[in-house]
Amino acid sequence: MQEITGLMVKRAKELLEAGEVQRVIGWTTGDFCYDVTPAVFTKAEDLEEGKFVYNSFCGSNLSKYLIQTLRNDINAVNTAKAMAARKGENPDDIPGPGKTLVFLKPCDTYSFNQLLTEHRIDKSLVYVIGVACRGMADIEKIKLMGASGITKVIDAGDKLEVKTIYGDKSFDKKDVLLEKCACCKGKEHKYADEVIDPEPLPEGEGKGPMDRMAGVTMLEEMTAEERYAFWNDQLSRCIKCYACRNACPACTCMKCVFDNPRSGVDSKANVTEFEEKMYHIIRAFHVAGRCTDCGECSRVCPQGIPLHLLNRKFIKDINEFYGDYQAGEAEGQRAPLVNFDAENDVEPSIVNEKGGN
């Protein structure tokens, strides 16, 4: 991790200093060593190690941050141009927004492709560096396994050395992986201008140890009553903080229906206990077929609700009904749920199919 972080910083500095990119979206450390958050760096000197980090807690998916970053930059340039024109200066003298460098883990590149497909970001304004990832750690699991008062976490190959005020602990990394990493889709970047991977894995290796659909199968095997009880229990904990929506790279609407008073489902006090479920059900439908299964919703949920199960049920159904489909596999895909295909979608006569009855 030390080695790759050094390479990332070096490359980012080079690109910033050469003027190839104007800003860098990466990760920075928070109050604790494990609460790493996304950050935008605009100066090479800010990219000191310690400020810019890449460690086992960089689970967050940076692709979504591109949308607002690019939008702000373009709007700033347009405002500057309008101001220049008002002053009688030549607006064409105002420089363009330039490129933004973003570091993406393999799973994040699926979201990046999906955003390209949906025209949410302009590829020409982005420089993507794919960074190797061997799975990210879940701090909640580490805490549950008895570590408290954590002061420092050191990556040591397959182990995490955790220093706490009560002494040192060591964990097998595979035991504390984030859910999304335990079900990792693979270590290949689906989009990148360049890749930083000092020790590449052999092709095909690196998939997560867990069966991605095991949870969905478990739910499918329940009776309807059991399943209702399961979700009732899980979703009753929802505090409607909207963290899942805000982190989700598929939730990128200009105006989310939950913020729109005209939609009829916008945020309001719950009239019945069903309304908090309704939020999650609507959201799952809205991202159906577009969700790349990046797992951010479950990772960011402060209440630990397994929201990924809703999305994976849709993924499983789509795969079963329309053939295997992975959203974000490539740019410009035509997802089965939103694809009118003139050759096969001609409406068959229902009357005839049912034998005329």
Added chain:
Amino acid sequence: MQRIGVFVCWCGSNIAATVDVDRVVEAVKTDPNVVHAENYQYMCSEAGQKLIRDAITEHQLTGIVVCSCSPRMHEQTFRKTAEAAGLNQYMVEIANIREQCSWIHKDKDEGTEKAIILARAAIAKVCLNAPLQPGQSKVVKRALIIGGGIAGIQSAIDIADAGYKVDIVERTPTIGGKMAQLDKTFPTLDCASCIVTPKMVECAQHPNITIYAYSEVEEVKGFVGNFNVKIRKKARYVDETKCTGCAVCTEKCPSRKGRNEFNCGLDTRGAVYIPFAQAIPNVATIDATNCLHFKTGKCGICAKNCSANAIDFEQKDEIFEEQYGAIVVATGYQISDVTKFDEYQYTKHPDVVTSLELERLMNAAGPSKGVLVKPSDGKHPHDIVFIQCVGSRDISGRGKCYCSKICCMYTAKHAMLIREKYPDVNVHVFYIDVRTPGKNFDEFYRRAVEQYNVDYIKGMVGKVYENEKGGLTVQAVDLISNERVMLDTDMVVLAAAIEPSDGVKHIASMLTASIDTNNFLTEAHPKLRPVESPTAGVFLSGVCQGPKDIPETVSQAGAAAVKVVGLLAKDYLVTNPCTAHTDETMCNGCSSCERVCPYGAISYIDKEVMDKGVREVRRIAQVNGALCQGCGACTVACPSGAMDLKGFSNKQIMAEVDAICK
């Protein structure tokens, strides 16, 4: 506050027998928006419509709900009624309490309860209706006919005679279709060529008709009154403008291995060929797969012998675009695959033929010059067995579930013609039923039995096999005597099922015209709109819509032509105002709507949008109102709800759902 009137129709006893109409009226009166409600025996009658008109005036209604039959039936009627009383016609909602309620319920309480719920949903919707104004679109006064068989020819001539330009696109080198291949036609036994070739000539000579033979429709865009069609003229490698049809090249061509499609493959033809002597256009075509020039780069004998200098090996497919106001689909049929019924030995024995092949064997212009011979040895047969319903009315899953309709009659025709010409030949016909409705049809069949002594045996053939004498043995059961039948015969003729031409699915997709599970095109209404497709501006002619014989095909072709003429006679069409539109501040430009739109009505522009004080350029969806058919697929695909449909807004639909769930 809206002022809504509710009108409940009895539909005679259709509704009133299962729905308590008085209770429905009382129930809807409790809705605060409803100021008037009444019921009447036949709301669609003039007296019923007058009730509505009077109520609109008297109660100053702002919207009306008619609880009656399906909106497909009378929505237009009641819209006109409202309009006549000065109300915008889009302030009318229909609650279907007949097809979706009274007809499917037996219990009156249940039916009534459901009728009340449906009425409440319609009231909830109409309260949110807004007056809409239909627009206008120009009509291009030109028709396209896809398929140049008798159906296409007849439609073309009728439209052209009415004074409109018509283009026929035919994928084979000549028009004429299957009818040109037939020998005689039932029930009058007049020669098929004698009646179809003059029509072909009429097409070719008509100043309003252009024939694009050996061409295919490549792409269809646009909408009723204004279709934009790309047509591919396939390379014939012969310059049509120079070729005189002298046929010297076809005689000189040294490659003789081409399957003669016109003779159903019973003989071969040269690589350069004219399908038959009366072909229209009468020009040669080079079949590149068999041509020695294309295979080896040598030969070129046709070019050397062509006095008109018409051979052009460099010719390329040509694609051109044309605008049409209406499109007639007349793609016809093909003989279904009989290889699945190989208990009849079709693939194994040359003397087992399909009826169309027999048609060529008996045709004076056919491979045997009209002399009936066995394909195996060219000798005269003494006994012929016809097997009916090969692949038709099939329950084994190998064939078609439907009756091909024409087989009973053409088999009677074949049997009669053979007995007439060769009285020494015994003819047996195995049938499930003999179906002969039609003018002079049953008389025709009876003549075959009574006058010509054709041996009709009720029962299906179990198998056909080659016997030790080299002939065929037919094993069957006679259902009337309940005995097994073993017949030695010389030839077996299979009345194979007919099915829509193989390209029809592709054409239907391009036209967004619906087809049924058998690939027949669906009509807009089986009884009242039989020659129209549900897609506006697309009409159906001939067997592409369902099995039919020549007289029926010609009548339907004429009917389709009248519908086309009715459309082309208008200068402008009223457009449906119930189209989709985008809320610019909510659109993400994500392309979901564009990807689901079956009509290609959505495109994107980069547009400056002012949203919450921020001015920015966004990718925004734009709906072409003329192309949009109001199907609503986009409104469902849109994640943010930016896309909405006039007359069926998300809010209106949700209000209906809420009313039903209350």
